[in-house]
Amino acid sequence: MKKIGFFLSFLFFVVISNAQYQNEIGARQGGIGGSGVIISDIWSSYHNQAGLADVSNISAGIFYSNPFYVNALKTTAFAFAIPTEKFGSAGLNYSYFGDNNSNFSKFGFAYAKRLGKRITGGIQIDYFRRAQLSYGITGVVAGEFGLIAEPVDNLFIGAHVFNPWRSKFSNSEEYLSSILRLGMGYKFSEKVLFTLEGEKDIEHKVVVRGGTEYNVAGGLFLRAGVATNPVKYTFGLGYNLKGASIDLTYINHNILGGYFQFGLGYVLNQKGVKKT
Numbered sequence: 001m002k003k004i005g006f007f008l009s010f011l012f013f014v015v016i017s018n019a020q021y022q023n024e025i026g027a028r029q030g031g032i033g034g035s036g037v038i039i040s041d042i043w044s045s046y047h048n049q050a051g052l053a054d055v056s057n058i059s060a061g062i063f064y065s066n067p068f069y070v071n072a073l074k075t076t077a078f079a080f081a082i083p084t085e086k087f088g089s090a091g092l093n094y095s096y097f098g099d100n101n102s103n104f105s106k107f108g109f110a111y112a113k114r115l116g117k118r119i120t121g122g123i124q125i126d127y128f129r130r131a132q133l134s135y136g137i138t139g140v141v142a143g144e145f146g147l148i149a150e151p152v153d154n155l156f157i158g159a160h161v162f163n164p165w166r167s168k169f170s171n172s173e174e175y176l177s178s179i180l181r182l183g184m185g186y187k188f189s190e191k192v193l194f195t196l197e198g199e200k201d202i203e204h205k206v207v208v209r210g211g212t213e214y215n216v217a218g219g220l221f222l223r224a225g226v227a228t229n230p231v232k233y234t235f236g237l238g239y240n241l242k243g244a245s246i247d248l249t250y251i252n253h254n255i256l257g258g259y260f261q262f263g264l265g266y267v268l269n270q271k272g273v274k275k276t
Helices: 002-021 027-031 042-046 049-054
Strands: 059-065 075-084 088-098 102-116 119-132 136-152 155-162 179-187 192-201 207-217 220-227 232-241 244-253 257-267
Touching: 027 059, 027 207, 027 220, 027 232, 027 244, 027 257, 042 049, 042 059, 042 075, 042 088, 042 102, 042 257, 049 075, 049 088, 049 102, 049 119, 049 136, 049 155
Parallel strands: none
Antiparallel strands: 059 075, 059 257, 075 088, 088 102, 102 119, 119 136, 136 155, 155 179, 179 192, 192 207, 207 220, 220 232, 232 244, 244 257
16 A cells, blocks of 8 residues: 555656656657757757757657556647747747646747857746646746857757746645756767756755767667656657657656657758757
């Protein structure tokens, strides 16, 4: 009975924490331990909006994950970005977490712009809707912002703040999580990227994530990473071809076992390779 109680309590914690922030979205980021604060791609709207400034063409992506094959933990997500040469990049994203009994949905509008030769910034306004059979529907508006800098060639430093003003759900005394993420990444070559970051929720312990991405040949990528609190080991594959990308990640929780993440992306009229 103790094991069952622990399992149910842990799943409840995972549902609440992931639903509020959803930093597991993006199978590429998932493959490197979830360390996405310096990554620039379509999924930057879920990790650090500053990364959208380096998305050079119209992009879209879809994501799916069903941790431990429990419907209450299932996540689907969509992201879309439109860049312009003069005015920066705009992005829209939507995610749904949970099942018919209890679920979170999130809608976000993001804006990102290059602020200088070596720095980008981004902001996002979010609306969260929570529906529970026992408690009804509540909602909350929140915001987030971030920066990515390249102080020297191939070294990237990122910072992201989620919900800095402590938004509270309507008709409730429950606050949305407030989270700070700081990270760095280094490109040892055009083929190898290393990432490391820390995350601090004001109500929970520090989470450390890190990983590496290796471009084996052409559009084929191998990824591996690790995260703490709880400990997770991650392994991923990615393949890019003529603007289309497919990413598959396996995440192993040290207590509860493993599960997969899946992502598809498309970049219209792709002309180059993203920086990170």
